[in-house]
Structures are given as C-alpha cells and as structure tokens.
Amino acid sequence: MGAEHLPTTEFEIEDLGQSIGAPGGPAEDPTMVQLLDADGVLREDPTYSPLLADLDAGALRGLYRDMFIVRRFDVEATALQRQGQLALWPPLQGQEAAQIGSGRAFQPQDYVFPTYREHGVALARGLDLSNLLRQFRGISSGGWDPREHNFHLYTLVLAAQTLHAVGYAMGIQRDQADAVTIAYFGDGASSEGDVHESMVFAASNQAPVVFFCQNNQWAISVPSEVQSRIPLANRASGYGFPGIRVDGNDVLAVRAVTEWALRHARTGRGPVLIEAFTYRMSAHTTADDPTKYRLAAEEDSWKRKDPLRRMEKYLRAQGLADDAFFDDLKDEGDAFAKQIRAAVLAMEGPEFEASFNAVYADPHPLVAEELAWFKQYESGFADLDGGTEANAGEGR
Template identity: 50%
Template sequence: MHTLSTAPELSTDLDAIARVLTPDGARIADHDLDPWLTDLDVPLVQALYRDMAVTRRADTEGVALQRQGELGLWAPARGQEAVQVGTARACRRDDFLFPSYRELGVALVRGAQPRDTVLAWRGEEHSTYDPYELNLASTQIIVGAQGLHAVGYAMGIQRDGADQVAVAYFGDGASSQGDINEALVFASSFQAPVVFVCSNNQWAISEPVGVQARFPIAGRAPGFGIPSLRVDGNDVIGCLAAMRWALDHARRGRGPAFLEAITYRMGPHTTSDDPTRYRDAAEVEGWGRRDPLARVEAWLRSKDAFDDEFTGSVAAAADDFAAGMRSAALGARSRPPIGVFDGVYAEPHRGLDEQRREFAAYLAGFSDEEVP
C-alpha cells in the first residue's frame, strides 16, 4: 500500500495521493488499490453516484431549512460526499460507525431516514434514530470524542471474539485533539479492530490545516504503530478501495488502520460561519474543479451509463429524500420543556427523577399552570 512510515512535506497535490479516478473522470491503474476493486462495474459506480447525489441534495435542503429558520444549525457536507459514501459503502452492516456532526453521507448509506437528518438539528430529540438499528452512533458534537468511543467499542468486539470493525470519522481539526491521540494510543496498544477516517477538508473552522499539521496527518499514525494511507477524498472509488484495505487489515486481527482523505469543505463550517472572511475565492474555485460527483459523471458518460433514465431516477430519489426532510421539519411539534429528560437513560433512576423535579419547579416559576 501507499502506507506512510515517515511524514513527507504537507501537500494537497493529487499526484502525491492514492487514487484511481482523476478529476476529469479518467480511470487510472493503481498497483495497490486495484486488488480491492475486482468487482468494479457500472452498476456499482452508479450506486455510488446515486448515494452522493442524494447526499448533496439533502445537504442543500438542510442549509435551506436552517436559513428559513426551521433548523437551529446545519453542518454542510458539500464537497465531502466521496469520502463519506465510499468509506461507508465498504463497511459491513454489522460494523459499527462513529460519526462526527458532518457525516451526512455516512448516515444516509447506513439507512437514516429524512426525519433523522433534521430533528436533532431542530433541537427536538437527542438522537433521531436507534443506533443499534443502523449500527451508527448518534452524531457527536464534542470534537474528537467519537475516537475514544470507537476504540472502546472495538475493544469490546475483541472480547466478544467477533470480527466486526469499529470506524471513527473525524476532521483534520479533531486530529489535534487529545481525544483522538489518546484513542490512537489505546487502539495501537490493544491492537483493536478500528479504522480511523480523517476527512482532511483543509479548514478547522477558520484555521487552515497547514497551521496545525506541518506534515501530512496520515504521517502521525505510524508514530503510534498504526499503518496509514493518504487517499484522494474526492475519488469515491479510491475511497471505497482504501477503506476495503483498512477494514480487511483490522478484521484480520492486525490492529487499527488510519486513512487521511484529502478533500475540501466547499461551504461554511456550519451555517453560523462566514468562510469568505478567511479563505480565498480562488481556492474554493480550484477545489470546485475536483468535484467528486462531476468526475464520476464523466466516468459513467464514458461508459454510456449516464442517460436520461439514470439521471431521472437519481433526481427523483434525491428530491424525495429532500421533501421528506422538509416535511419532517415543518411538521415537527416541540415537546414541553420537561421532555428534555425523556429518553436520556434506558431506565429511570433517582438522580434523574430529582433533576426532573428541580427543573419542573424552575419551569413552574414562569407559568401559573402546573408542570407535569
């Protein structure tokens, strides 16, 4: 593999990064990734494109709903669809994934429904899906905490004698957090079956990656005894292949693996951010020419597999999902404030009951009506 044992100088040059699909949609051979793509055919690539297109349409709808006051916040995923869809599609259904707040594409691949993408951002529910139905942990807002959760789960897999893999998703900014580095220590020490997927989107809010990482982030993992790979995060086929390698490595009992996917956050960090204050329009334009959907479209057109029937079915699926999001957001009815205690624990306990009583007394001070 293109694994790192040393850390070369920081670069986003796609020629220095593992890939199998160029920005103009040309399929190129890769001595290490090709063995993981023996099943590559038109239907598989069409499915990957469909997932990315639905993700992009859902992301556009989420931004619109927030701008219209229907959601409190939204973390845009535009530009990062390939790494999310490619890596998630490589996973088995019984693998358990631990996302950050930006992994919309991962959630959709795992089977999240339209309501699942909006009700938490609206503040209606703590988690809008059962993590054990999707084998997907609830969205993590604390930067980097999911790394520790994933490693802990992976250590549980070891003790069960099973062959699932846990996956931690995080960004370049989170790679500087103590939680992620502690997770790497534990994963390496216990040879836990976990894959770390770092989506290097070049910006940790307003801080460029070059400020916090003078060398490629993937170069850090070998220092923990973990093999790593830098992959073109805008190449969905390359991401699929790289993740298959990483999962196989972990599943065979060889310990953790680390992927750094080089991509770009085309939108703001969240809808409360204004990226025009800290980044150059020319940079955004340049990355726009590396669009993950456009390169797959070009490949499919070269195979005469991007006809009106296909594009129509993709557009319909994307619009249906977006309509479901809008319906869920507009139809949501907020619970009474005391409902914040519902569903926090599987079973009630005295500490929670006491907090509920105290909060009920506090709420009662604002109304003549009795709080249940």
C-alpha cells in the same frame, strides 16, 4: 446534461478543464492513492484496483446516486436552517466521495462512530435522513437508535468519538466478533489529545479500528498546514500502524482504500489511519462565513475537482449512464428533498419531562426534585394569557 445536475448552495460548479493541484494534493503528492482523476479517467493500481472488482455498472451508478442524493439533502437542510426551521446545520458539500466511498465498504456488523457531518455515511448505512435533523431542530438529543444500523449518534464534542470507537473495538476483540469499528474525525480534531490517546490504545491492543480522517483543509478558520507540517496520514507510523492518504474526492479510490483497511483490521492486524484529502466547499456550519478566512482562488481550484462531476464524466465516458439517468435522478432528488422538508415541518417537540427522564437510566432523587421544582415554576404561568386578556379588557 452536465453541471446543471449538481445541486449547489453557494457555488456554481463550472467545467474549467484540468485540475489544479492544491498544496499537498494529488498533483503534488505521488504517494496519494488516486484511481479516478479530475477528468474522470480511471487509472489502474496493482493494490487497490482489484478491490473494485465487485462493482458492476449498477453499483457504480449507485455510488453516484448516493453522492447526488446526499448533496441534495444537504442543500435542503441548509435551506431549512436559513428559514429558521433548524437551529444549526453542518454542510458536507465537497466531501460526498469521502463519505459514500467509505460508507459503502462497510459490512453490516461493523460499527460506525461519526462526528456531526457524516450525513453521507448515514445514508450509506440506511438511516432515515430526516432523523438526522431532529437534533439540529432542537427536539432530540439524538434522533435514532444506534443499534438499528450500527451507526452511533452524532458526537458534538470534538474527537470524543475516537476514544469510544477504540473502546468498542477492544470489546469486539475480546468477544472474538467478526466486526470492525470506524471512527470519523476531521483535520481539526486530529490536533485534539483524544485522537492521540485513542491511537495509543488502539496500537497497544491491536484493536480492530479504522481511523478515518476527512482532511477538508480547514478547522473552521484554521488551515490544515498550521496544524501539521506533514501529511496527517504520516502520523500513523509513530504509533506503529499503517497510514494511507487517499484522494478524498475520488469515490472509487476511497472505496478501495477503505476496503483494504477494513480487511486489515478485520483479520487481526490492528488499526489503520486513512486520511481522505478533500475540501469543505461550503461553511463549517451555517453560523460560519468562510469568505472571512479563505480566498476565492482556493475555492475555484477545488470546484474543478468536484467529486460528483468527476464520477459523472466517468459514467458517461464508459457508457454506464445517459441523460435519462441523470434526469431521473434529479427528479428523485427533488422528491426526496420535498419529503425531508415535510418531515421536518411535521416534527413536534417532546414532552417537557422527557429531558429529565433521559439523564439517568434509573430514577434519581435529585432529578425528581428538580423536575418537581420546574413543574411548580411552570404552573405559575398557567393563567398568564387569561389574566393579560382580562386586564386588556378593563383598559377598554
């Protein structure tokens, strides 16, 4: 069994042998943390390998399962959008290791501030993934209670969540709570002023926050080298806190680096910036066409570093998983996708008044006035269908 286990949308993952290092990738950057290479060979690192000591065979298989399930979810969500069931969808294909590796390092009390693509982190935090689709179906401005799993609502405003994460972390600090906040953002968002401001505040206050940048190489159509001439992790030194660049397609390295960063922040030593060097294998969103701005050769070089293929090779080589495991997982993924589809098709839109009720926490006279106007306007259409039918009957 091999690549046929990996659900894909636009790309067929082929076993093409040795990884080709992209510019600034693991093959060219000796400072990048990598434990599991593209061939599934595990390396020892004196700093980070000990942080994986708690991962037994079941946990290692669990990391692969999570990556597989969230990719299958992503494939189904993309199909639902193409069929008109979702208004939009931001795929995560290729970034599964960055999200599952980091998400599985958190403790329950830690609070996550995602962007709009952290479907894998949501899975790791225990969310019902069908709730993620409520916002993209246009029937909710959120979809879940952030307090249930300490996983904030998706933030569509670029980089705004980094400021929220730092403010929350400063509150944790003042409450002397044993928790850390994690702010996810992309390489494109790293060029926003909000990220700079959040890092200034975090450094000045030694706030317990981990900045997790998923550098997927493209800010929609703008390549990362246009945004920064140095690795994004290097920016941390300008603020006076550690920056770590990790192979974002290596789920074990991401897990270890995130664990290190969380311990650093949790013990009062201040913020950490993690740059997970990965790749967006699909489109920025389903409204995007990546063939317009990037070359097939680039995509091919990253297919060889697919995070699921890498972990599968390791599990097989170590005798930790066999054909039966992967067959069962495929069946589980298909059943899960079927459940997701059924849940989406059963979703009904909220009552019209719900949009007005969510504007302010307490009743507001202006909102009440606007609601009354809309109700009056809507009432003008009450007999439209009946009137049209009557007129049609007279015409006969």
